Amino acid sequence: MSHTFGVRQxxxxxxxxxxxxxxxxxxxxxxxxxxxxxxxxxxxxxxxxAFYRHFRSVEDLGVALVEEALGSLHPxxxxxxxxxxxxxxxIARAIGLIAGHVDxxxxxxxxxxxxxxxxxxxxxxxxxxxxxLFAVEVGEALAEDPVSAGWGEEDLMMLAQLYVxxxxxxxxxxxxxxxxGAGAREQERERVFRTAARRMRLIGIGRAHWLEGAGGGG
Numbered sequence: 377m378s379h380t381f382g383v384r385q386x387x388x389x390x391x392x393x394x395x396x397x398x399x400x401x402x403x404x405x406x407x408x409x410x411x412x413x414x415x416x417x418x419x420x421x422x423x424x425x426a427f428y429r430h431f432r433s434v435e436d437l438g439v440a441l442v443e444e445a446l447g448s449l450h451p452x453x454x455x456x457x458x459x460x461x462x463x464x465x466x467i468a469r470a471i472g473l474i475a476g477h478v479d480x481x482x483x484x485x486x487x488x489x490x491x492x493x494x495x496x497x498x499x500x501x502x503x504x505x506x507x508x509l510f511a512v513e514v515g516e517a518l519a520e521d522p523v524s525a526g527w528g529e530e531d532l533m534m535l536a537q538l539y540v541x542x543x544x545x546x547x548x549x550x551x552x553x554x555x556x557g558a559g560a561r562e563q564e565r566e567r568v569f570r571t572a573a574r575r576m577r578l579i580g581i582g583r584a585h586w587l588e589g590a591g592g593g594g
């Protein structure tokens with residue numbers, strides 16, 4: 377009996393995985409708001425009625441994709457904020473980690489970049505909630521850094537959100553580098569790297585002098 381149950385559970389997981397993978401592939405070329413249930417089930421090779429054993433709607437499937445796509449970012453973010461070394465070394469390592477994540481998960485990054493401001497409210501809210509969790513993680517790490525001595529909680533969260541937004545922006549820029557032509561691609565990736573480094577350097581300079589300004593210390 378337990379063997380039969382195990383087989384059924386494994387099959388259920390495979391079908392769910394097939395639906396997620398099919399949707400993610402279809403979303404390479406369109407937004408979630410235009411994606412149809414039958415389109416997904418046809419691509420996954422299952423009957424439309426079987427869809428409802430796994431998701432209540434296409435929007436529900438989209439929320440599951442958000443959790444999967446952004447959930448994989450937590451280890452990377454923890455590594456970035458815990459990186460030691462001087463400022464330039466930390467920046468270079470952070471950007472390298474972001475580039476590596478984009479190379480490993482381009483479809484997930486593209487999905488989040490498109491749907492963050494897309495037409496499906498539940499998915500937008502799921503992305504917003506996940507990004508808020510990232511900001512909390514980053515804020516907690518920043519609070520332990522001696523550079524943050526004297527900072528108020530509100531200012532730390534503002535800084536954390538700046539870093540999270542910059543990480544996402546950098547990921548989107550790497551995603552847009554040419555897929556073909558090794559020379560052109562490397563040149564564009566180098567340009568993205570330099571742009572991202574300048575932006576993170578600017579945030580770092582502002583952070584170092586924040587308490588000197590009239591708005592600091594909140």
